[in-house]
Amino acid sequence: MNGETTQRLVKACPVCGCSELYNQTRTRQYRCTKCKHVFPRSAVVMRAAKPHGWSASHKIMHEARMAKIHEYHEANPDDGKYKIMAALHETYVMVTRYMESVKQTDAEVRA
Numbered sequence: 363m364n365g366e367t368t369q370r371l372v373k374a375c376p377v378c379g380c381s382e383l384y385n386q387t388r389t390r391q392y393r394c395t396k397c398k399h400v401f402p403r404s405a406v407v408m409r410a411a412k413p414h415g416w417s418a419s420h421k422i423m424h425e426a427r428m429a430k431i432h433e434y435h436e437a438n439p440d441d442g443k444y445k446i447m448a449a450l451h452e453t454y455v456m457v458t459r460y461m462e463s464v465k466q467t468d469a470e471v472r473a
């Protein structure tokens with residue numbers, strides 16, 4: 363992927379800049395999940411999404427979590443996503459990422 367050239371924009375809170383906004387459809391307003399500021403849609407600021415470059419420690423953490431999922435999956439190959447999530451207290455995103463990486467390797471082996 364070439365994520366460097368196209369700058370993705372995200373909706374963000376005008377007070378703290380956090381992009382985790384709760385969309386209150388009933389009141390047509392957003393609420394910031396970080397600073398709890400409530401603001402109309404017109405007040406939303408657009409800012410560049412955080413770049414993909416992770417810090418080194420984040421990357422190590424990520425790899426350790428992936429390795430843990432891998433280990434569990436090897437031992438329990440019939441367990442689905444939700445069983446893995448429950449057994450390891452992992453997030454849906456992490457297990458999905460793992461599953462996708464496994465699928466990719468399988469395809470490479472078969473090719």
Ligand SMILES: [Zn+2]
Pocket residue numbers: 375376377378379380394395396397398399
């Ligand atoms: Zn905020």
